[in-house]
Amino acid sequence: xxxxxxxxxxxxxxxxxxxxxxxxxxxxxxxxxxxxxxxxxxxxxxxxxxxxxxxxxxxxxxxxxxxxxxxxxxxxxxxxxxxxxxxxxxxxxxxxxxxxxxxxxxxxxxxxxxxxxxxxxxxxxxxxxxxxxxxxxxxxxx
Amino acid sequence: xxxxxxxxxxxxxxxxxxxxxxxxxxxxxxxxxxxxxxxxxxxxxxxxxxxxxxxxxxxxxxxxxxxxxxxxxxxxxxxxxxxxxxxxxxxxxxxxxxxxxxxxxxxxxxxxxxxxxxxxxxxxxxxxxxxxxxxxxxxxxxxxxxxxxxxxxxxxxxxxxxxxxxxxxxxxxxxxxxxxxxxxxxxxxxxxxxxxxxxxxxxxxxxxxxxxxxxxxxxxxxxxxxxxxxxxxxxxxxxxxxxxxxxxxxxxxxxxxxxxxxxxxxxxxxxxxxxxxxxxxxxxxxxxxxxxxxxxxxxxxxxxxxxxxxxxxxxxxxxxxxxxxxxxxxxxxxxxxxxxxxxxxxxxxxxxxxxxxxxxxxxxxxxxxxxxxxxxxxxxxxxxxxxxxxxxxxxxxxxxxxxxxxxxxxxxxxxxxxxxxxxxxxxxxxxxxxxxxxxxxxxxxxxxxxxxxxxxxxxxxxxxxxxxxxxxxxxxxxxxxxxxxxxxxxxxxxxxxxxxxxxxxxxxxxxxxxxxxxxxxxxxxxxxxxxxxxxxxxxxxxxxxxxxxxxxxxxxxxxxxxxxxxxxxxxxxxxxxxxxxxxxxxxxxxxxxxxxxxxxxxxxxxxxxxxxxxxxxxxxxxxxxxxxxxxxxxxxxxxxxxxxxxxxxxxxxxxxxxxxxxxx
Numbered sequence: 001x002x003x004x005x006x007x008x009x010x011x012x013x014x015x016x017x018x019x020x021x022x023x024x025x026x027x028x029x030x031x032x033x034x035x036x037x038x039x040x041x042x043x044x045x046x047x048x049x050x051x052x053x054x055x056x057x058x059x060x061x062x063x064x065x066x067x068x069x070x071x072x073x074x075x076x077x078x079x080x081x082x083x084x085x086x087x088x089x090x091x092x093x094x095x096x097x098x099x100x101x102x103x104x105x106x107x108x109x110x111x112x113x114x115x116x117x118x119x120x121x122x123x124x125x126x127x128x129x130x131x132x133x134x135x136x137x138x139x140x141x142x
Numbered sequence: 143x144x145x146x147x148x149x150x151x152x153x154x155x156x157x158x159x160x161x162x163x164x165x166x167x168x169x170x171x172x173x174x175x176x177x178x179x180x181x182x183x184x185x186x187x188x189x190x191x192x193x194x195x196x197x198x199x200x201x202x203x204x205x206x207x208x209x210x211x212x213x214x215x216x217x218x219x220x221x222x223x224x225x226x227x228x229x230x231x232x233x234x235x236x237x238x239x240x241x242x243x244x245x246x247x248x249x250x251x252x253x254x255x256x257x258x259x260x261x262x263x264x265x266x267x268x269x270x271x272x273x274x275x276x277x278x279x280x281x282x283x284x285x286x287x288x289x290x291x292x293x294x295x296x297x298x299x300x301x302x303x304x305x306x307x308x309x310x311x312x313x314x315x316x317x318x319x320x321x322x323x324x325x326x327x328x329x330x331x332x333x334x335x336x337x338x339x340x341x342x343x344x345x346x347x348x349x350x351x352x353x354x355x356x357x358x359x360x361x362x363x364x365x366x367x368x369x370x371x372x373x374x375x376x377x378x379x380x381x382x383x384x385x386x387x388x389x390x391x392x393x394x395x396x397x398x399x400x401x402x403x404x405x406x407x408x409x410x411x412x413x414x415x416x417x418x419x420x421x422x423x424x425x426x427x428x429x430x431x432x433x434x435x436x437x438x439x440x441x442x443x444x445x446x447x448x449x450x451x452x453x454x455x456x457x458x459x460x461x462x463x464x465x466x467x468x469x470x471x472x473x474x475x476x477x478x479x480x481x482x483x484x485x486x487x488x489x490x491x492x493x494x495x496x497x498x499x500x501x502x503x504x505x506x507x508x509x510x511x512x513x514x515x516x517x518x519x520x521x522x523x524x525x526x527x528x529x530x531x532x533x534x535x536x537x538x539x540x541x542x543x544x545x546x547x548x549x550x551x552x553x554x555x556x557x558x559x560x561x562x563x564x565x566x567x568x569x570x571x572x573x574x575x576x577x578x579x580x581x582x583x584x585x586x587x588x589x590x591x592x593x594x595x596x597x598x599x600x601x602x603x604x605x606x607x608x609x610x611x612x613x614x615x616x617x618x619x620x621x622x623x624x625x626x627x628x629x630x631x632x633x634x635x636x637x638x639x640x641x642x643x644x645x646x647x648x649x650x651x652x653x654x655x656x657x658x659x660x661x662x663x664x665x666x667x668x669x670x671x672x673x674x675x676x677x678x679x680x681x682x683x684x685x686x687x688x689x690x691x692x693x694x695x696x697x698x699x700x701x702x703x704x705x706x707x708x709x710x711x712x713x714x715x716x717x718x719x720x721x722x723x724x725x726x727x728x729x730x731x732x733x734x735x736x737x738x739x740x741x742x743x744x745x746x747x748x749x750x751x752x753x754x755x756x757x758x759x760x761x762x763x764x765x766x767x768x769x770x771x772x773x774x775x776x777x778x779x780x781x782x783x784x785x786x787x788x789x790x791x792x793x794x795x796x797x798x799x800x801x802x803x804x805x806x
Contacts, residue, residue, distance in 0.1 A: 036796040037689065039734035040783045048775065048788060050796050055773040055788045086778045140778060 007102060009124065011131060012079060012095035015067045018131045019092070020101070020124055025136055027080040027087065029095055032072050033058075042142070049089055051080060058089045064139060065119060083136040090139070099126065106133065151251065154199050158244045161188045161195075163498055165237055169230065170501050176225040179218075185233065186215040192240065194353055197314035201253040204243050205314075210265040211236050217269055232264055234502075291358070294337050295386060298360045303334070304385060306368065309356045311380040320349040322377050327357070329371050334361025353379070358386070437487050444481040448474070486527070490674075493571045493578070494522035496535050500542060504567060507546045514553050514564040515546060521571035526578050530672055533652045534580070537645040541582040541668050542567065544642070549586030549666050559663065561585070577654075578674055583667040589660035591617040598626065618658055622646040650803075653679070653696060679772060681789070683765035683797065684748065687736050690797045692770055692789055697802040699749040699756060701764065706743050718758055720749060727758040728805060733784060752806045759805070772799065 009020035010029070028051075035047030035058050044063035048055050058078065062070060075094035080087065101124040109120045119138045124131040165188045172181040189211040196204035211233070217223040239258045246254035295305050308330070316322055323346045330336055338358035341351045361368070365383050372381050455470050497519055508515040526534075550556075550565035557563055568583040591614050598604050598620045604612075612620075620626060624643040642656075649656050654672035673679065673696070681692040682701075702720065709718050709727055716727045727747065731738050747758040770789040773796075775782065786801035 034795070036788070036798065038779065038782060038785065038798070039736070041779075045779075048779070048796050048798075050790050050794055053773075053790065055775060055790070055796055057776065057778045087776055088778050142778065142781065 007100045008098055009101055009131065009133065010079065010095065011097050011099055012077065012092040014061055014065070014093055015070075018129055020099075020131045020133045021079065021081060021136060022133075023098055025081045025083050027082050030078040030080060030089070032076045032078060032091075033089075046091060049078070051089070054087075056080065056087055056089050058091060059139070061090045061092055061139070081136060081140075083140055086140045088140055099131075101126065101131065101133075150199065151247070154195055155244060155248055158192060158195060158240075158247075161192055162237065162241055162244060164188060165192075165240075166502055167498075169233055169237060170505060172225070172233075173230050173505070176230065182215055182218050182225070186212060186219065189215060190352060194314050196243075196253075201243065201247065203253050203257050204240060207236060207239060207258045207261060210262045214265050214268055223268065229268065232261070232268070236261055236265075291338055294360065303360050303362050304364070304387070305337075306359045306361065306365065307356060307384045307386055308359060308368065308372075309354065309380075309382040309384075310372075310378060311382075312353045313377045313379045314353060316353070316377040319351065319353070320347055322375070323351075323355060325375050326372065326378075329375060330357060330359050330368070332371075333363045333368060334359055437484065441481070441484040441488060444477060444484055448477050448481060487525075489527050489529075490525040491528050491531055492522060493524045493526055493531070493580070495531055496538060497522045497569060497571070499535075500538075500569060503539065503542060504546065507543065511546065512552060513546065513550055515550055515567050516564050517567045517569065519569045524571040524573055524578055526672065526674055530578075530652055530674075533648065534670070534672060537648045537656075537670070538569075538580065538582065540642070540645050541670075542569070545582060545584040545586065545666065549584040549588075551587055573674070574671070577671050580670040580672070581667055582670075583665060585665040588662040588664055588666055589618050589621070589658070590662065591660075594618060594620050594626075598623065601626065618660055621658065622656070653694065679770060681768055681770045681799065682748065683768055684761040685763045685765055686731050686734060686761060687739075689734075689736065690765060690791065690795070691730075691734075692768075692797050692799045693748060693750065693759070693802065694799065695767060697750045697752065699751050702747050702749060702758070704745050704747045704758070706741060706745055709745075718747070720756070720758065723756070725749065725756045725758050726806075727760060729760050730800075731760075731762075733805070750802045750806065752803050755806050757806045759800075770797075770799070 008023040010023050010026045011018055011020050013019070030051065033049045033051070035049050037047045038045055038057070041047075044060045046058040046060050049058050050056075060069075062068065070093060072091075077092050077095045078089040079092055079095060080089045105125045106122045107125065108122055119135055121133045121135040124133055165185060168181050168184045168188070172178065172185065175181070189208045193205050193208035193212060196202075196208065214223065214229070214232075218225055218229070223229070236258075239256070239261055242256070243253040246252065298305050310323075310326055312319055312322055327336065327339075327343075327346075336357055336359055339346065340356050345351060346355055359368070365385060368383055369381060372378065455467075455474065500519065501517055504515055504517040507513075545567055550567065551559075551561070553563045556565065566585045568581070570579075570581040570583070572579055595609050595612060595617050599606065599609055603620065603623050603626060621642045622645075624641070626641050626643065646656050649670055649672065652672060654670060657669045657671075658666065659669065660666040680695040682695055682698050683690055683692050685691075704718050704720075704727070709716050711717075716729070717724045718727045729738070730736075745760050746762070746764060747760055748764075749756055749758050751757075772787045773789060775785065775788055779785075784801055784804055785798045786804075787799045788796050789799060791797050
């Protein structure tokens, strides 16, 4: 795999923190779309959306990561991701940029913390901020 | 070079499969009618083509095998060898070996390591056995010529010129056959006049020939001179020059079509036939559907119309007056509907694609079991969606095996009960509305329903009490229960641990159904009903609060009004009386987590069925019947209860499709 793509991450905000997903896994970033409710689904499943003719499940990332619920506003975005053939939309507070994070600047997740860290793949450090890199396979686990 | 070969491998596989299919067909015909040399010619032609193709691709094992097949066939053609059962079996074995090679090529890109030594030895043995008494019966010393050619020859003789017949065999690796042939023609024309060629020049130019062609040349030169110049042309395997003089008997024929030409015209016929059969390829190398060009043209035209009307709508949206807009939208709707139909047709393939492997299957099985069975197939041209095609092969094979193994009796048993010695297996397919029906019918001994009930009891699939109340039909349907198999002796055919339940679940997984009709000593008929396509179904749209759901129409029996007070609660299950039967009533809103507001006294109930079982679904209101395109919910939502898929409504909203099977 080419390293140029390897090190690029789509950055988004969630509960005032920065998060990142490898750009390779991101299909597109959409404004909030009307979703159809899926009955008997988990609480973080916000339904399905019609994305250019494809039916895609919508996951509220805040709820999935056990954060407080936030109203949808004009900054709310859906990041459509694809990981191991699972395509889903993740609802995030906002998203605006793609940045490059060198492998050397990524720290492993500190272990033996009491909070659930399995969603986190690593912490990326840039000049001015810390970016939590998500483990998509965990996020897309039902 | 490797890269080039890879480019052609798909074509090679497709074409080989087609040739093998026709080889299979002809072999079956030949078996019925061994004295017909036409079939031998046909087989020879296929073997020869396969030899050329595989040689070009570097699949030497295939090439070697077909080469030796050719030798045997040639011997038959020359009356040196008689067609016997042994030969036909051997040819079938060769076919299997070739088929295996092609499949190996599909899976691995190479033909595998089996060199078919056994087969080649057998083939050669056959030849040497028969050939001992007849010596090299070399070239035919007679020639059949058309009238005008005979005149030309006579005239040439008068003028002291010689006539030669020159047979050219090109190398199998020759890529540009037409060009090579052209060089041969040019070279020969420097010596004299070409009066005749087989195949005709036009066909040679179009490369419509195998590796051989022959030319008749009138010239003053001698054979050696011709040979010298021809030898300088590369990619020629063999040159044979025959001087047409008194030593050769020339038979004059007035037939419009010279005999030598006949092989070729047959080849043509076969070609067009093959085109019809083009759909006979399922390969792992990319799933392709070869499509009639007319259908694609139609699709293209519709799309262009769609673009035009779209532009028109764009224009109108600015200065829209109501009427124009409606008109345009109606038109748009009509076009999209036709477009949709056209696209669906592109995906349709004839059921022949599944059926064409059955003659061989029936032949092998009946031979193995010592039964005599005639297979009759009809409706092979019935078209279904290719996704369906891929699913019905195995269930059908299973049913056919069943009929041959359990249904049709041994010849002696048939005679005993006054039936004709030969059993009949009828495979029929026909469209029926939005469904395709496939029937597998035999005139065997039928299903012994008492035996089935007994077996089911033994296996603990039902209780004595249940058994008492079973109708004949219900008894027969026990066959479809998981874990049921009536085969008393585990045979190669049915002892595979799969029963009819697998057939049933497979067919049901594509929204189809299986029924069975059976009369003792008369026969059994399995009736499979499958939807034309999996992608589009008729559905009933219903409303629950403000949500819209779709129920596949195929599982809707009826819509009835039931009054609230008619619903009874029996041990936590609500039931209602429907046509003299009590059926469970399900409150969809509760099942789908929709808050229930005031309950009306009059309830709209959609009665749905899953096989024999029925249930009533309480809905708020009906929207109507509509054709919907099924969209998968994807891997992530695979486990969601009560929902089988989704569809996109006209306004772009998503509506979920209820999974009736899981509701009942």
